[in-house]
Structure formats: C-alpha cells, structure tokens
Amino acid sequence: MNRMLYQLPLALLLLIFTLPLFAGIETYTFETPEQERIYHKLTEELRCLVCQNQNIAGSNAELAQDLRKKAYEQVKQGKSEDEVVKWMVDRYGDFVLYRPPVKATTLFLWVGPLLFLLIAFVVLWRIGRTRRNQSSETDPVDEQSLEQARHMLEKKES
Amino acid sequence: MIPEIGQIALILALGIAVIQAFFPLAGAQLGIRSWVNVARPAANLQLLFMLIAFGSLMYAFIDFDFSVKYVATNSNSKLPTIYRISAVWGGHEGSLLLWATILAVWSFAVSLFSRSIPDVMVARVLGVLGLVSIGFLAFTLLTSNPFERIPMQADGHDLNPLLQDFGLAVHPPMLYMGYVGLVVPFAFAIAAMLGGRLDAAWARWSRPWTNIAWLFLTIGISLGSWWAYYELGWGGWWFWDPVENASFMPWLVATALMHSLAVTEKRGAFKAWTVLLAIFAFSLSLLGTFLVRSGVLTSVHAFASDPTRGVFILGFLALVIGGSLALFAARGKSIRSYVSFDLLSRESALLLNNVLLVVVTFMVLLGTIYPIIHNAFGWGNLSVGKPYFDLFFVILTVPLAIGLGAGQLLRWKRDTVTNLFSKVRTALIISVVAGVAATALLMPNFTFSAALGIGLGVWIVCTTGKAIREQLKARSFTSIPRGFWGMAFAHIGVAFFAVGITLTSVYSIEKDIRLAPGESYELGGFNFAFDKINTISGPNYSGNRGTITITRDEFETVLHPEKRTYFSSSMPMTEAGIDAGFTRDLFVALGEPLGDGAWAVRLYHKPFIRWIWLGTIIMALGGFLAATDKRYLRMASRARRQRRQAAVTVGATA
Numbered sequence: 001m002n003r004m005l006y007q008l009p010l011a012l013l014l015l016i017f018t019l020p021l022f023a024g025i026e027t028y029t030f031e032t033p034e035q036e037r038i039y040h041k042l043t044e045e046l047r048c049l050v051c052q053n054q055n056i057a058g059s060n061a062e063l064a065q066d067l068r069k070k071a072y073e074q075v076k077q078g079k080s081e082d083e084v085v086k087w088m089v090d091r092y093g094d095f096v097l098y099r100p101p102v103k104a105t106t107l108f109l110w111v112g113p114l115l116f117l118l119i120a121f122v123v124l125w126r127i128g129r130t131r132r133n134q135s136s137e138t139d140p141v142d143e144q145s146l147e148q149a150r151h152m153l154e155k156k157e158s
Numbered sequence: 159m160i161p162e163i164g165q166i167a168l169i170l171a172l173g174i175a176v177i178q179a180f181f182p183l184a185g186a187q188l189g190i191r192s193w194v195n196v197a198r199p200a201a202n203l204q205l206l207f208m209l210i211a212f213g214s215l216m217y218a219f220i221d222f223d224f225s226v227k228y229v230a231t232n233s234n235s236k237l238p239t240i241y242r243i244s245a246v247w248g249g250h251e252g253s254l255l256l257w258a259t260i261l262a263v264w265s266f267a268v269s270l271f272s273r274s275i276p277d278v279m280v281a282r283v284l285g286v287l288g289l290v291s292i293g294f295l296a297f298t299l300l301t302s303n304p305f306e307r308i309p310m311q312a313d314g315h316d317l318n319p320l321l322q323d324f325g326l327a328v329h330p331p332m333l334y335m336g337y338v339g340l341v342v343p344f345a346f347a348i349a350a351m352l353g354g355r356l357d358a359a360w361a362r363w364s365r366p367w368t369n370i371a372w373l374f375l376t377i378g379i380s381l382g383s384w385w386a387y388y389e390l391g392w393g394g395w396w397f398w399d400p401v402e403n404a405s406f407m408p409w410l411v412a413t414a415l416m417h418s419l420a421v422t423e424k425r426g427a428f429k430a431w432t433v434l435l436a437i438f439a440f441s442l443s444l445l446g447t448f449l450v451r452s453g454v455l456t457s458v459h460a461f462a463s464d465p466t467r468g469v470f471i472l473g474f475l476a477l478v479i480g481g482s483l484a485l486f487a488a489r490g491k492s493i494r495s496y497v498s499f500d501l502l503s504r505e506s507a508l509l510l511n512n513v514l515l516v517v518v519t520f521m522v523l524l525g526t527i528y529p530i531i532h533n534a535f536g537w538g539n540l541s542v543g544k545p546y547f548d549l550f551f552v553i554l555t556v557p558l559a560i561g562l563g564a565g566q567l568l569r570w571k572r573d574t575v576t577n578l579f580s581k582v583r584t585a586l587i588i589s590v591v592a593g594v595a596a597t598a599l600l601m602p603n604f605t606f607s608a609a610l611g612i613g614l615g616v617w618i619v620c621t622t623g624k625a626i627r628e629q630l631k632a633r634s635f636t637s638i639p640r641g642f643w644g645m646a647f648a649h650i651g652v653a654f655f656a657v658g659i660t661l662t663s664v665y666s667i668e669k670d671i672r673l674a675p676g677e678s679y680e681l682g683g684f685n686f687a688f689d690k691i692n693t694i695s696g697p698n699y700s701g702n703r704g705t706i707t708i709t710r711d712e713f714e715t716v717l718h719p720e721k722r723t724y725f726s727s728s729m730p731m732t733e734a735g736i737d738a739g740f741t742r743d744l745f746v747a748l749g750e751p752l753g754d755g756a757w758a759v760r761l762y763h764k765p766f767i768r769w770i771w772l773g774t775i776i777m778a779l780g781g782f783l784a785a786t787d788k789r790y791l792r793m794a795s796r797a798r799r800q801r802r803q804a805a806v807t808v809g810a811t812a
Contacts, residue, residue, distance in 0.1 A: 025749025025758040027672035040668070047541045053399050055543070058392040098543025100528075105537040109528045113521035113550050120513045 026065075028072050038081050042071045045098045046088060055098060161226050164214025165305040168255075171207040171262070172295040174200055178265075179288030182281035187352070194277055197284040201265040204291065208262040212255060215304050216246050224311040228252060228304045234314035234726065236698035237322075244327030245317040247334075250451060250467075251304035256330065257447070258294045260338045261287065268342060268367075274797030275363055282349030283342075290341055293474045301467045316698070316726030325385035333378030333405055337443045339371025340408055343415060344440035347433045348482060351489045361423035361432065362793070366785040368419060368436075369644070372412045373781030379405050380774040391732035391747040393668060393762045395770060398547040403526045404446030407519050411439040414515040416784075417508045425570060427497040427505055430490065431512070437482045442519070444475045449526070500572040507565030514558045521550045559614045559656060562649060563621035567628070581628075585620035592616040602665060611660025618653035622646050644784025651776030658769025665765045670749070674756035682763030684710045684744060691748075691757065699724040699731075704757065706735060706746050719759075721748045743767050 030036040043057035048064040056064040056071070067088070074084045088096045100106045178200035185193025215228070219242045224230040232249045233242055247256040265287045272280045298304070320326065343364045350360040382402065387395040396402060415435040422432045448471040486493075499505040525542045532540040567581045593613025598604050626646060629638045669681050678687035689705040701722035708715050717735030724731065737744040742765045749758030 025670045025747070025760045027670055027752070027758050045543070045545055047543070053397075058390065058394070058397075093538060095539035095541055098541050099545035100540055100542055105532060105535070106528075106540065109524060109542065109546075112524045113517060113554070116520050117513075117517045117554070120517060124509065124513065 026068060026072075030076070035075050038084075039072055039075045042075070042081060042084055043068055046071070046085075047096050047098055049092055049096060160214050160217050160221070161223065161305045161307065164211045164218075165303075167207045167210035167214065168295065168299060168305070171204055171211060171258070172292065172299060174204045174207060175288045175291035175295055177288075178204055179285050179292055181285075182288070183285035183352075186278045186281045186285070194281040197277075197281040198269040200288065201262075201269040201284050204288075205262040205266040208259045212246070212259045215252060215255060216243060218305075219243065219245055222314070224314050225307055225309065226304075227306045227308045230308065230311045230314045232314070232317050234316045234698070236725070237314075237317055238697055240324075240327065241317055241322045244321065247330045248317045248321045251298070251302040253330065253334075253451070254294065254298045254302050255304050256334055257338060258291065258298060260331070260334050261291055261294060261341060264339055264342055265291070268345075271794070272363075273801070274793045279349055279353060279355075279360075279363075282352050283345045286345035286348045287341060290345075290478075293477075297467075297470055297474065301470055316724065319699070319722075319724040319727055319729075319731050320389065322698075322724075323385065323389055325381055325389065329378060329381040329385055332374055332381055336371050336373075336375025336378050336412075337405070337408060337446065339367070339374055340412055340439045340443050342367040342371060343419075343436045344482075347436035348485065351433065351485050351493070354489065354492055356429050356433065356493050358423050358426055361419050362790075364436070365416070365419050365423060366787075366790050368412065368416050369781045369785035372409070372416060373778045373785070375405070375409045375412060376774055376778045376781065379409060380771050380778075384771055387767075388734055388736055389732075391734050391760070393666070393745060393747075393760070393764065395662075395767065398522075398525070398544050400526050401446075401450050403522050404449045407522050407526075408439055408442040408446060410515050410519040410522070411435055411442055414512045414519075415439050417511050417515075421505055421508050425497055425499070425505060427499065428509070428512075430486075430493040433486060433493060435512070435516075437479070437486065441475065441479045441482075444471070444478060448472060448475055499570070502568065502573045502575065502578065504565065504568045504570045504573075507561055507568050510561050511558065511565065514554055514561070518551065518554045518558075521554065522547065525550075556610070556614065559618060559652070562652065563617045566625045566645065566649065567621060581624060582621060585617060585624055588620050589613045589617035601661075605664055608660055608664045611657055611664075615653040615657035618649055618656070622649050622653075639787055639789070640783050641787040641789075644780045644782070644787070646780070647783055648777045648780030651773045651778075651780060653773070654769045654776060655773030658766050658771075658773055661766040662764055662770065666762065666767075668760065668762045670758060670760050672752055672756050673759045674754060677756075679761065681761050682742070684708050684713075684763065686744075686746065686759075686761050688757075688759065689716075691755075694720065696722065698726070701730070702748065702751075704735070704746070704748050704759070706759075708737065708744055715744070717744070717746050719746045719748045738768055740768060741766060 028039070030039065040057070044055055046056045046067060048054045048056045048059040048061055048067070050063045051059045051061050054064070056067045070087075071084055074087060079087075085097065089101075094101055100109060102110050177196065181193040182197035182200070185191070185196065215226075217223075218226045218229045219233055220239065222229075222233070222235055224233075228249060228251045229245075232245045232252070237245065246252045265284060268283055268287065269280065272283070275283075346360060346364040346367070350356045379402075382405070383395045386397070387393070415432065418428050418432045418435055421428045448468065451467055451471060497505075525546055528542050529540045532538070563585065564578060564582055568578060590613060593609040593611075593616060596612050597609040601608055625642075626638075629642060667682055669679065671679050673679065673686075673688040675688055675690050678685055680686070685708065687707045687709070689707055691702055691704045694701055694703045699722040701720055703718055703720045706717045706719065708717065715737045717737055719735035720733035722731045722733060723729075732747050735746040742763060745760075745762035745764060747760040747762075749760060751757050
C-alpha cells in the first residue's frame with residue numbers, strides 16, 4: 001500500500017511532464033569554489049523524480065528547479081554534501097540518488113560485478129588446469145606438421 | 159491505396175519468411191536439394207516486399223496522408239521533407255518496420271556474398287534469418303501495424319521535436335544496421351551447430367559479418383551520443399540511460415565475439431565460447447529492443463509503451479535464447495575444442511579480453527535491471543546511474559586497456575615473460591613518462607586520473623606501433639594483411655577514446671551566468687561576449703537566437719545558441735552553439751530570459767571531447783579494414799573459379 005501511494009503521484013506526474021528537454025540554467029553565485037563544486041556534484045547525482053531518467057542538472061521541470069534551489073541554499077549555508085544528500089533522501093527516498101546507497105537490498109548490485117569477475121577467473125583457472133592435463137596426452141598434432149599442412153594448402157591456393 | 163499496398167506487401171513478406179525458414183532448414187536437414195535452393199530466391203523476394211512496404215510508409219509520410227494513424231501521430235503539414243522521411247522511423251511502428259526491413263537487407267546481403275559457402279550452410283543461415291524475420295513481422299502485424307487507418311485528420315500531430323535533427327535522423331538506421339547485423343553471426347552459429355560443423359571455416363565466414371555489424375553499431379552509438387551532446391544542452395555525452403545501455407551491451411559482447419572468432423579461426427580454440435557469444439550478442443540486441451519498445455523502463459527514449467508488446471517480445475526473446483541454448487546443450491559435446499595454450503599466450507590475452515568485456519556487460523545489465531528487480535521485491539524505487547556505472551567501468555576497463563597493449567605483442571600458443579617484457583619495455587617507459595609529463599605540463603592541474611588516462615592512451619599507441627614494427631620485420635609493408643591494419647586502427651581508436659573521456663571528465667568547466675547584451679565573461683582563458691539576441695521563426699517553431707562572440711588572443715568565433723518553441727509542443731528546446739576544436743569545444747546554451755534584456759546562459763569549456771567521437775570513427779574504420787581483408791575476397795573468387803571449372807567440366811561431359 002505504501003508503495004502504491006508513493007508511486008501513484010509519480011505516475012501521474014510522468015503523464016504531465018512529458019520530456020522537459022532542456023537543461024535548467026540558474027545564475028547562482030557561490031562564496032567558495034568548493035561550494036560550487038559540491039553544488040554541481042549534487043545536481044549531477046540527484047534525480048529529477050518526475051522526469052524520465054534525468055538528473056536535476058539536466059532538467060527544467062519545476063521539481064528539478066526546486067531541488068536545485070534547495071541544494072543551493074543548503075550548500076550556501078555551509079552544509080556538507082552528505083548532509084544535503086541526507087536531507088534529500090529523508091524527503092524523497094533512495095530513488096532520488098543516482099549513486100545507490102550500500103545496504104542489504106543493494107548489496108548484490110555493489111558486489112555483483114566483482115563477484116562475477118572472481119567467478120569467471122576461478123572457472124577459467126579450473127578449465128585451464130584440466131585442459132593442460134588433457135592436452136599433454138591428447139594434443140595429437142604437433143606444430144611442425146601443422147606448419148607443413150599450412151604450407152601445402154597455401155601452395156594449392158595460389 | 160498506397161498504404162494498403164504496403165500492408166499487403168508486409169503480409170506477403172511474412173508468408174515468404176515462413177517459406178524462407180521452413181524449406182531451407184528442412185531441406186538441409188533432410189538432404190532435399192530443391193528445398194535448399196529455395197533459400198536465396200526467398201531472401202531476395204523478402205527484401206523486395208519489405209522495400210515495397212517501407213517505401214509505401216515513406217510515401218504516406220511525404221504525401222501527408224493523415225488517414226494513416228502512424229503518419230498522423232508522427233508528422234504534420236509543416237514538417238520539412240527531410241524530417242518527414244526520418245519520421246518513418248520516428249515512432250514505435252515505423253521503428254519495427256525499419257528493423258524488419260534491415261533484417262531483409264542483411265539476409266539479401268548474405269545470399270549475395272555467400273557464393274564461397276556451401277549451399278547447405280547458406281540455406282541454414284538464411285533459414286534462421288527467416289525464423290527471426292517471422293518473429294518480427296508477426297510482431298509488427300499483430301501489435302504494431304504502421305498502416306492502420308483512421309478517419310482523415312485535418313493535420314497531423316507532429317514528429318517529436320527532439321527527433322527533428324540530422325543526427326537523430328540517421329542515428330536509428332545506423333544503430334539498427336548494427337543491432338540487426340548481429341543476427342548474421344548468430345545465424346551462422348546456429349547453422350553451424352545444426353550442421354554439426356563448427357570448424358575454422360565457420361569462424362572465417364562469420365568474421366567479416368561480425369565486423370560489419372560491429373562497425374555499424376559503433377557508428378550508431380556514437381551518433382546517439384553526439385546527438386545527446388549537442389541537442390540536449392546538458393554538456394554530457396553519455397548518461398548510462400537504460401536505452402543507451404541497451405545499445406552498449408550488444409556492442410560489448412560483439413567486441414568480445416570479434417576477438418573470440420579470431421582465436422577460433424586461427425587456432426581452433428574457444429569454439430563453444432564463440433558460439434555462446436554469438437547467441438548472447440544477438441539476444442542482447444533483442445533484449446535492447448524489448449527494453450526500449452516495451453516501456454518497461456522509463457527513460458528519455460521510451461517514446462512508446464504498451465504491455466502487450468512487451469509480453470510479445472519477451473516471449474520471442476525467451477524462444478530465441480531458450481531454443482539456441484537448448485541446441486547448444488544438445489550439441490555441446492561436439493563443439494568442444496581441445497587446443498592447448500599456455501597461461502602466457504595470445505590466446506590467454508584474448509580470453510582475458512573476453513572475460514573483462516563480458517563482466518562489463520554483466521555489470522551494465524545488472525545496473526540497468528536492478529531498479530526493476532528492487533521494485534519487484536517490494537523494496538521501493540531505486541535509481542542506478544552514472545556514479546555507479548562510471549566507477550565499475552573504470553575498474554574493469556583499465557586492466558582491459560593494459561592487456562590490450564600487451565596482448566597484441568604476445569605469440570600464439572606460448573610466450574615467455576622475458577620475451578614479452580623485452581617487447582613492451584620501451585612502450586612502458588614512454589607511457590608512464592608521457593602520462594605524468596603531459597598531465598603536469600599541459601593540463602591546468604595535475605590529477606592521477608588524467609595521468610592514468612593519457613598514460614593508457616600512449617601505452618596503446620606505442621604497443622600498436624611496436625606490433626606494426628614486428629609485422630614489418632616479417633614481411634614488406636604492402637603484404638601486411640588488412641586484418642592486421644583493422645586491428646591496429648581499432649586499437650588506436652580506443653586510445654583516442656580513452657584520452658578523450660578522461661580529459662573531458664576531469665577538466666571540463668562550466669558556468670551558469672546572467673548575461674545582458676554588451677556583457678561578457680571569461681572561462682577557460684576565453685572571453686565570451688554576449689552581443690545581442692533576436693527573435694527567429696522557423697517552419698514549425700519560433701524562438702530566440704543569441705549572438706555570442708568568443709575571443710582569445712588571435713582566435714575569434716561567433717556562436718548562435720537558440721531556444722525554440724515548436725508549435726506542437728509547449729516545451730522549449732535548446733539548440734546549443736558549439737565551436738568544435740581538436741583540443742577543446744566551446745559550448746553555449748541559452749536558458750531563460752531574466753528581465754531587463756538579460757538571459758541565463760550556460761558556458762562550457764570541454765577539453766578533448768572530440769577525441770571521444772574521433773576514437774569511435776577510427777575504431778569503425780578498423781572494423782571496415784578488417785572486414786575487407788583480402789582473404790575474404792580471395793575466398794569468394796576461389797569459389798567462383800571452382801564453379802566455373804565445374805561448369806566447364808559439366809559442359810565437356812555433356
């Protein structure tokens with residue numbers, strides 16, 4: 001039920017905001033370059049919740065404008081990146097983050113690629129080992145006769 | 159009248175697809191010669207009818223036939239001719255028609271350029287292509303008929319303004335040529351399994367087709383990214399959007415497949431693995447179609463969504479993957495290859511390449527579908543975006559780039575550490591020194607990632623240069639095979655690409671600023687002067703056009719960023735003003751008017767961003783060189799000679 005309540009307005013908003021397609025541009029000024037950097041990073045990594053997969057930097061939907069303003073105000077007050085992110089998550093849930101948090105439900109997402117890499121190497125190593133054992137017995141063609149055969153074939157071709 | 163002709167042609171094409179699938183496949187299996195001979199004429203007819211259907215739809219667009227629902231939805235009377243043509247594939251139904259038409263083009267190409275291949279094999283390949291064609295034509299006719307009629311409308315709606323652009327007009331055909339092209343190596347793999355002949359010949363036949371499909375995919379994806387860069391006005395070029403990922407995954411697997419096919423042809427190894435890659439490359443193409451067309455993901459690109467379509471594609475996908483894997487399992491034993499190679503050998507390096515590319519694909523797939531899984535388990539909505547993909551992409555591709563350099567210098571079968579080290583020593587020193595020095599001396603500030611990116615680029619170029627020298631030791635310049643040059647070019651393309659990505663992401667600067675006519679701002683050493691702003695009117699839009707003069711020392715350029723409102727949509731669109739350069743782009747986008755004649759303006763200085771697309775063009779060129787290697791042509795001419803001789807013998811005995 002909770003989920004439905006959460007999704008219904010989202011679905012409706014998706015109908016209203018069809019493709020707001022140009023970047024929003026505000027002329028915010030910052031006191032330090034560090035603040036400006038944090039602001040830009042935040043707008044890159046926060047999702048415009050009513051858009052079709054856009055960050056708030058890339059959208060001019062009203063919500064994106066509003067979130068940019070919220071991010072700007074908090075950065076200007078001297079809040080850290082984490083504090084602003086927490087503020088956003090408290091209001092909008094993890095959905096607002098393009099960098100998903102590491103927790104139980106996202107564990108596989110974060111360890112998956114490395115796990116897969118590890119499995120791939122273990123499998124390869126085992127295949128390689130059995131193949132080396134086999135090959136010493138069953139590799140019937142030696143390099144020299146292969147070369148000879150290749151030679152004959154090429155002669156025939158030309 | 160014309161749309162009905164198209165409709166009938168489409169139905170006939172489906173009928174022919176059934177014939178093209180059944181008779182050649184059954185004939186090849188049962189050894190019925192006359193059935194086998196059906197394959198080529200069927201493929202040719204199939205193309206004819208698809209072209210009639212496609213041409214009919216195009217005619218309906220050019221002719222403003224607003225009694226066709228699809229035309230009325232995706233065009234209007236003010237739309238310029240070029241976009242009325244590209245509007246044919248501007249929506250769901252037309253995209254599918256394009257898909258099926260391109261499939262027919264590929265089938266025709268196979269029937270045309272396969273004279274050197276035994277007829278039975280060709281029959282099987284065309285039969286499999288026919289099966290895929292049945293799936294797509296049935297899908298089009300049953301769920302997404304482009305020729306559906308409605309009462310004549312006074313005017314059409316409009317083509318999505320986003321698509322009214324040259325880059326996006328040519329992006330889909332290129333991308334689909336690549337997507338659909340992967341069906342050919344897939345069909346070859348299935349045909350080879352059906353015939354029980356998975357030998358070097360099969361790999362050799364598949365290679366040029368894979369290269370060509372890959373090259374179209376490369377161009378198609380680059381066009382999409384280039385378009386996103388200049389049209390969306392956000393200064394980025396890749397967002398890891400599900401639809402971008404959907405095209406990138408088949409590309410990754412196709413890249414792995416090209417390398418694995420090389421091993422299978424040259425050394426007879428990796429047979430089973432190559433077959434699997436061919437199956438997965440095409441399956442991922444289908445999955446991409448499913449993701450884009452079903453609307454299962456909400457993304458910028460999801461122009462169409464309808465669950466019945468999703469279910470149909472999912473069923474088709476299950477059938478294709480399930481069927482081919484079942485066949486693979488049944489034939490598994492006979493596909494095994496018993497070829498030995500050492501841990502340090504060209505084979506191992508290519509295996510590493512394959513493993514890393516497949517793991518990257520898996521990572522992209524996981525990140526793309528994880529939000530769906532997360533939601534399905536009732537854990538709520540989740541976003542997986544650029545920060546996630548960027549992180550793992552870098553982790554996995556850095557070893558890939560290092561291995562690429564060393565791999566091209568390794569010997570087949572067996573090599574030694576000392577031998578390899580003596581070959582790469584110079585390249586290693588140059589790339590470390592160049593990476594650090596170039597970053598420290600030429601870049602605004604030193605960062606480790608920039609040094610790494612430049613270092614890797616230099617490493618790839620140096621090792622490729624070394625590989626060319628090795629070739630020259632063994633033979634004269636003119637006798638180096640084109641396939642080698644293909645590899646060298648593609649790898650150098652990767653070097654440009656890597657350097658471009660790194661420097662753009664590390665050193666781009668942007669500024670959002672309020673500017674009134676007469677004011678100026680300095681960014682990245684360039685002076686951006688806002689001269690004036692005019693109102694403009696186009697054929698189907700109105701808007702504003704700014705004039706911004708950028709100067710630095712002797713350099714001067716004038717940019718005209720625009721902001722357009724299309725009559726058919728309330729949303730404004732930006733047309734960025736871009737000055738493209740070899741070492742940097744200057745990019746200006748207009749925002750909102752702020753009163754008193756002032757505007758919000760976004761300025762970008764993007765170093766080396768062109769290297770990204772330059773890299774992909776060089777890669778695609780490499781694909782072209784490799785696909786046109788002489789031995790493939792020789793293969794064809796030899797077959798012609800043999801046939802002529804056979805004809806002569808027959809003539810003499812008669």
